[in-house]
Amino acid sequence: MPTNTLSPDEDPCGPGMKVSHSSRWNYGLCSRSWFYEKEYGWRGLALPLLVFGHAVEETVCRVLRESPELISANAASHVLDSPTHQKTVVWGRRDRQETHIDQRPESEEKWLGPKLMLFGDAPSDIEEIRKWAHARVDVHWPRAIEGARIAWENDANRSGNWNEFMQARGNLGPNHAKNALDMHIEEVLACLEANGGPTLESWRKGIRPIISAPDGRPNYHTIPHPFANSEGSATLAECWEIARPWFVDPEAGSFTQQAMLPEGWFQGEYDLVYRWEGTPRIVDLKASNGTSEWAAAYPVQMKTYAWLWWASHDHEMVSGLETWYMGAASRKKYNLPSQTDLQKMQQELNQFWHDHMATRGSRDITNYPPNPAPVPSHSPGGGDVIEVKDPSERCKVCLWANICEGSGEMMEISSTEWEDVNGTSHQFNDLSQVNSRVNVFGTISTWKGGEWRHGGIAPALGIWGGGTSTWVSSYKGGPKEIPEGLHVGSKVRVIDTYFAKTRKGGLQLKLDDLSRIEIAEEAKEGDIVPSSLPRINIRGRVMSLAKGQGEHNFGTWKRWGASIATENGNIDLSAMNEDIPFISAEINRGDEIVILNAIATAFGAKLQGALDQLSQIAIIK
Ligand code: SF4
Structure with missing residues (x-):
């Protein structure tokens, strides 16, 4: 439920620096494993099981969005898709275009829900509604699981065999979804028994919660529902609508439906929020039978959601917490925490943020x-526990x-020299000695003073030297102070700056709060000119892979990356567009590789290796 959404520019913590239930729980399973994943950014395996769970939840949500009286059992899956669309395109940084998606357009015109008409042979009793819901699962499932398969196929860390998984477990997806809808139908019946519950009258007047369920209508839709009666007992059709929980809109972008603290340091995504009883009850869907070790995490997860709701809704207490195990067709209810429990939890979570998340980039292994x-x-x-x-x-x-x-199974990583096919021997850098920070001497060729909206000076400049000009831009607020009177033609030393790749694939220098600019008539020892790139050779083991693609103001971009562990440090490799080497398609997790002539760059405080046309990679084994 997107409470307190923050645009990337306004977010004081940023992605990767927020606490979530899973990050805190995984820390307790092994702090070293947590460190590898959070500090080094090593990614786990992308197994079919992970996307399978998303496909089951998507199917459930697609049926929850629909109404038995408006959508026939065999209607096409997309008939009530939400009209999420591109709203604005902004220049988030000088080299990057950020697209803001309107997840919930306000214009009635765009939504299909208000345009649907009642049809004659709609289900009239709860058994018919159940049959209808199951039939809708059969319509939506092929779409959801195909989307999941494509996401799995495109994941750089893909592992497992899709067909084998589908035969062994994936074929249970529709059953899981039907089990969840049966539990939802229990809610509809309970709502009917309670004569529509305390929200019946307001619902009949067209009053919706502030963040309403994405039911094919805009959030601020005020026209009473076509099934709403003006008086009398609640009908089954009305209760299907009233009982509908808030759910994650399948058309909303990834991570856009997260609930976030106003301060930005915690986020989590509820699956379902039932409100027909007049109070919030949070339900989490699990595409499993609840026998694995993760079952131990769920009571804490649900308590965390109770706290998140409390902390972001003026200390309103939830009235229920449930996990629905779709594989076992059972719901597990949890005891509700007290205000004191939630206050204590807030302190613990905030301490965890201070100790482990706010320190991102400088954590000590x-x-x-x-x-x-x-x-x-x-x-x-x-x-x-059995x-x-x-x-x-x-x-x-x-x-x-x-x-x-x-582990007792640690493997040695060699850093000995390597001989290529031409018989040339190559030495490797000791990464613990590589400093991605450089001091650059040159003349300002372009000058743009600036100010970051959250504080800081945020200058941007071109710097000329060695026959070339390099763009220098600020990371967040940039340096804490700069000399007065800088202008085009000023000779300067840019101190503790670092090279970083742009989405276009070029290189620029970055200024952060550790960087300085100094007026200087001449270079000092160790200074480089903008054209001299610090290059390194690396030998190590591939721990995880990354890839991505998208659009920026110059067209499309593609990126390939690999996290490499070496004998004396770790580094993320990154290549853009035509600099992506052909051999990248052959590189797997666990391979030992050598990289020659990578450019030492950085992302924030983290050392990175950028590849260009002069770089080479070889797989040793
Ligand atoms: S091998 Fe064992 S100790 Fe090491 S990170 Fe993994 S779980 Fe933790």
Whole structure:
């Protein structure tokens, strides 16, 4: 539920620096594993199971959006799709276009819900509604699972066999979704029994919650529903509408429906929020039977959601917390926390943010020792713990076991020199000694003073030297201070700046709060001119991969990346567009590779290696 949305420019924490339930829980499973993923950015395997869960939830939400009296059982899946559309395109940074998607256009014209007409042979009792809901699952499922397969196919860290997964488990998807809808139908019946509940009268007048369910109508739609009676007992058709929970709009962009604290340091995404009883009840959908160790995480997850609602709704308490295990067709209800519990939770979560999230980029690995937790399993439906395995079992399936000293299976990473096919020997850099910060001497060729809206000076300038000009721009607020009177023609030293890749694939220098600009008549020892790029050779093991594509103001962009662990440090490789080497298609997680002539760049405080046409990669094994 998108409470307190913050645009990227206004977000004081930014992506990767917010606490979420999963980040906090995973820290407790092993702090070292957490460190690898949060600090080094190593990504887990993209298994079919992960996207399968999304497909089941998407299917459930597509049916929840519809009405048995408006959508026939065999209507096409897209008939009530939300008209999310591109609203504005802004220049988030000088080199990047940011598209703002309007997730909930206000114009009635764009929405199909108000245009639908009642049809004659609509389901008239709850059994017919159940049959209708199950038939709608069969219509929506192929679309949802195909979208999931495409997302899995395109993931750089894809693992597993899709067809085998679908035969073994994926084919249960429609059953899972039908189980969830049966539980929703229990809600509709309860609402009918309560004569529509306390919101019946306001609903009949067309009054909707501030953030209404994405039911094919705009958020601020005030026209009473076509099924709304002016008086009398609530009907089944009315209760289907009134009981509809808020859910994640399948057409909304990823991560746009997250609830966020106004201060920005926590975010989480509810699956369903039921409000027909007049108070909020939060439900989380699980595409499983609740026997895995994750069942232990769910009570904490739900308590965290109770806190998030409380903290972002003027201390309003939720009236229910439930996990719906779609694989076991069962709902698990949790005891509600007290105000005191929630206050304590807020302190703990905020402390976690201070200790572990706000320190992103400067976390010390020695504070994150290998400390795997035992591995429990549960009876179906998130029931009692039936077995607890030794912590070493966690290491046996850990993706980082070959790099972690706690696993007992750590592999050596060689940094010895390497001979290429021409017999040329190459030495490798010690990454612990590579400083991505450089001091650059040159003449200002373009000058744009600026101001970042959240404070800072944020200058941007062209700097000329060595026969070339390089653009220098600010990261967030840029340097804390700059000399007065800078102008085109000023000779300057730009101190502790770093090279960074643009989306276009070019290189520019970045200024952050550690950088300075100094007026200087001549260069000092160690200064470089803008044209001299710091190049490094790397030998290491591929820990995870990344790829992406999109559009910017110059057209489309493509990116390939790899996180590399070396004997003496870690680095993220990144290549854009035509600089992406052909061999990237052959590189897999776990491969030992060498990279020659990468450019030492940075993203914030993190060392990166950018590839260009002079860089080379070879797979050793
Ligand atoms: S191998 Fe074991 S100790 Fe090391 S990160 Fe993985 S779970 Fe933690």
